[in-house]
Amino acid sequence: MGIQIPRGTQDILPGEVEKWQYIEKTARDICQKYQYKEIRTPIFEQTELFQRSVGDSTDIVQKEMYTFTDRGGRSLTLRPEGTAAVVRSYAENKMYGQTIQPVKLYYIGPMFRYERPQAGRYRQFVQFGIEAIGSDDPAIDAEVISLAMEFYRNLGLRELRLVINSLGDRSSRSALREALVAHFQPNIGEFCEDCQQRLKTNPLRILDCKKDRGHKLMQTAPSILDYLNEASSEYFEKVKKLLKGMGIDFVVDPNLVRGLDYYNHTAFEIMSEAEGFGAITTLCGGGRYDGLVEEVGGPDKPGIGFALSVERLLSALDAEGVALPQEESIDYFIIALGEEAEEYAVPLLQQLRRAGFSAEKDYMGRKLKAQFKAAERLHAKYAVIIGEDELKEGKALLKHLETGEQTSVELENMVEQLKSGI
Template sequence: MIQIPRGTQDILPKDTYKWQYIEQRLHKIAQNYNYKEIRTPVFESTELFVRGVGGSTDIVNKEMYTFKDKGDRSMTLKPEGTAPVVRSYIENKMQHDVNQPVKVYYQAPMFRYERRQKGRYRQFVQFGIEAIGVEDPLIDVEVLSMLMHIYQSFGLKNLKLYINSIGDQNSRAAYNQALVDHFRPSIHEFCSDCQVRIDTNPMRILDCKKDRDHPLVQNAPVIYDYLNDESKAYFEEVKQNLDALGIPYEVDYNLVRGLDYYTHTAFELMSDAEGFGAITTLCGGGRYNGLLELLDGPSETGIGFALSIERLLLALEAEGLELPEPEGIDLYICTLDESASTAAGRLVHKLRTEGISCDMDYKHRKLKAQMKDADRKGASHTIVIGETELDSNEAELKNMTTGESKKISLGDVEEIRTIIEEK
């Protein structure tokens, strides 16, 4: 039997309403902050991610789904959303748009070949936002406030926002050199990945899952000590504006987010809800001041975040929060014989085209079984059609909640609509 690929999932009809509810809310919140949707291809040139995400990252080295197309070009299924958005920004010359900064959001499947864990899949759905074209602490705070707004709007309480500054390029370079000096004498004690990272991206050593408890990691240099005055002033303004909005946060000087393009503000949102699992990160992001130039674009800067809908659902489950189930259909038509089924089919078609949700029996079941089916489908009203109703062109429209019935003309859609809307 052919089975689902490892690390993926089927989202069945009994659960899709949760996804739809979350997606609609995410879109609405983004639009309230004046972010517009952008849609990029599900696969891109492999070079985009090698250059944009960084050749030293696990994403590029270990997790990408890469293939050759029929033109012998290397393509990769999207492992993350920022690089494709930036590619589109550059290619479509969006720096010339009248509205600046360019504020966009996306929602799309992403693909990473990584070890299967609770709430983490090889195909997952990511929602993210990017604000490109302005470097200002206020836009950083807008992004952080939207992030908190999203999670709090679902009723989540066990949230902790951690922020840090990686500083500008000069500060980052100074810090990287300090890390090299710190780790180099004992780098042979670290995993093979870290032995490569010390020459490519030393900050990635601090993210290593294998060596996180190594004493040299525990007492590594703190990035704040290597920030220049401009970077410190930028970070202080971010914190002051968060305070002004009443958004709680904690500064974590070990939070460096190892992707090659991050500068200045970096952040992660965590859940400390009991039962959430070992991986508590809900969302992460930061500012990228060199990414556009790295991809041959203009000298512009951006900031954004990305969240996994799967992990959002896991957080809701951990806090015992239920999403509202959708209402059932407006009408279920029961039939007593074959001629009634034909007439019901015509009526169902007419009602659906007029915006009334309805269904009917297709298995030629007894009336009692049809009424049970109507109840399972959450029908607010029912109609029973038989020979008598066909001859008179009238039937009883029954309210399934109150039990009240009203006689209606089978061809009068507006009359049916009026009674249904009275519920």
């Protein structure tokens, strides 16, 4: 058996990669409209970055990171998510000193988590995410959410459900933490080992447990909304009011805590409600992370963002039967007959490409009929036919492959004629 692709990864082949290109173009276009600028960070970072930002108590840090020691003895980790690296770059490059604030950034790139591969989930996966750093205005929360929803709508998804929550500020979460410990402590032995550990490290994470989500204590657990102080409650109300004003429907879920420790105040998820999409319905998740910039060594600056998986997006598109437009045609296919015509076709092909046309020729020594079939398979608009007679006459035969209409063009200035629309 030959060498095979690593488990949890995939080859994206021609015919499929065009869908990815269309999604990436859509993401870049909407970010341009919202004035988010692209940032590219390293694929690996110091392990400490994710331990401090994502959180030691999270499944990502405890179980899923690809961590290695380099030749210099440094512990490095393939990035499992995008926010930590962007925030690190924001602090390290002193973007907080830029004239235009908040700093609005987006990224598209591979992330790595050692998870059990399943439909729509891979160990190497691609995330599109945005970060808005420097503002604590509820309007930027609404903007971030609206961008995510607009992105999905632009791609044709309709069966979407937006779920939001507030995790409050530090004092609100501290009050909830005490209530959660009191609630779960007497029966914590009935929960999984992870939850037993979380009770000591981060009780809010118990609410995010997939194994014990059906436990009766989950249904009666204290709600963060009952422990929001006045400032946090007012903030959340403003976010909801702004979303309503933008015509964005949402559902409030007090058990939505997200899987990363750096979240506070606004948290949200966008889910697919398409029939047959699968048990795991989350497409996108995000929220506010005030304090994270300071945690990685920068000044105390607020921030909010989201990340979504392109793989999950493709699955949702399939579930809703949405076909993405793909550019499959070329302008010209040169059909050369005979050795002299073959030699002439090579520089002509280059001239066409330099003139801005998409063009191709046969490289397999096929006969006339087979070359026409090759042109049809490539969805060529025109065939440029050159044989011995055409070379003697200094002309080429131009055939419109859809209508069958044919015309002659001078070889000497053919490219100029084609550019003028002949």
